Amino acid sequence: MAKKKTDKGVDCDRRAFITGKGWLPAFVGAIGLAGLGSIVGLKPRVLPDPSAQFKIGPPQDFPVGTVKVFDEEKVTIFHDHDGMYAISLVCTHLGCIVSYNDADARFDCPCHGSKFTLQGKVLKAPAPRALDWFEISALPSGQLMVDRGVTVPMGTKVVV
Ligand code: FES
Numbered sequence: 001m002a003k004k005k006t007d008k009g010v011d012c013d014r015r016a017f018i019t020g021k022g023w024l025p026a027f028v029g030a031i032g033l034a035g036l037g038s039i040v041g042l043k044p045r046v047l048p049d050p051s052a053q054f055k056i057g058p059p060q061d062f063p064v065g066t067v068k069v070f071d072e073e074k075v076t077i078f079h080d081h082d083g084m085y086a087i088s089l090v091c092t093h094l095g096c097i098v099s100y101n102d103a104d105a106r107f108d109c110p111c112h113g114s115k116f117t118l119q120g121k122v123l124k125a126p127a128p129r130a131l132d133w134f135e136i137s138a139l140p141s142g143q144l145m146v147d148r149g150v151t152v153p154m155g156t157k158v159v160v
Contacts, residue, residue, distance in 0.1 A: 052149035055087055058142050059084075059160035069100050075134060075146055076100055076107075078118070083157030086146045087120045088132040098131070107131065120154060 031056050054073050062068065074089040074097055086140040086160040089107070096111035106123060115124040120131030135150040136158045144160070 006075070053145055053146050053147045055139070055143045056136075057144065059138075059144060062144075062160070067102075070146075073146070073148070075148065077136075077146070079102075079160075083159040084136055085146070085157045086134040086136050087118075088148070089133060090132070091128045092122075092129045092131060093128055 002022070021115075035159055054070070056068075056070070056077060062077060062079045063160060064079055066077070068077045069075075069089070070077065071089075076087050076089060078087070080087050083115050087107075089098050089100075090096075091109040091111065091114055093109065093112055093114050096109050098109045098114070099109040101108045105118055107120070109115070109127065112126050113124060114122065114127035116127065116131050117123055120130075120133065123132055132151045133154050133155075133156060135147045135152050137145050137147065138158075138160070141152060144158075
């Protein structure tokens with residue numbers, strides 16, 4: 001069969017194009033690569049986030065009765081008679097930063113008015129759930145560390 005030249009000088013065999021000899025292998029290859037990419041994309045890539053962890057100092061810096069706000073890390077540390085605990089300052093509604101309201105003993109969100117107890121429980125919506133509690137652990141150096149990548153059930157306190 002005779003091949004025709006296009007105006008750009010490229011051979012174009014009409015029968016080969018229609019039967020898929022030209023484009024079919026490229027199409028199948030593209031679909032295969034897309035499928036492989038999807039499978040690779042499904043693999044979880046959860047790595048510990050070192051930036052989620054921060055040291056807060058030795059236990060002696062937190063006597064019973066301490067309430068210490070870490071603005072940059074968006075966490076408040078409490079030490080009551082049952083132990084220490086760390087509560088997130090990130091509102092569970094849309095992520096604004098709640099403020100510690102010492103006078104009323106609660107957390108207030110400036111964005112849409114949610115209010116939380118000092119345990120993080122919702123007092124006033126629209127926040128859909130309580131503030132997160134984060135893990136506190138002791139390092140071999142004696143320093144305490146908060147891991148914002150690890151939430152713990154409300155009420156989990158560390159005895160130091
Ligand atoms: S972000 Fe806190 S109430 Fe909306």
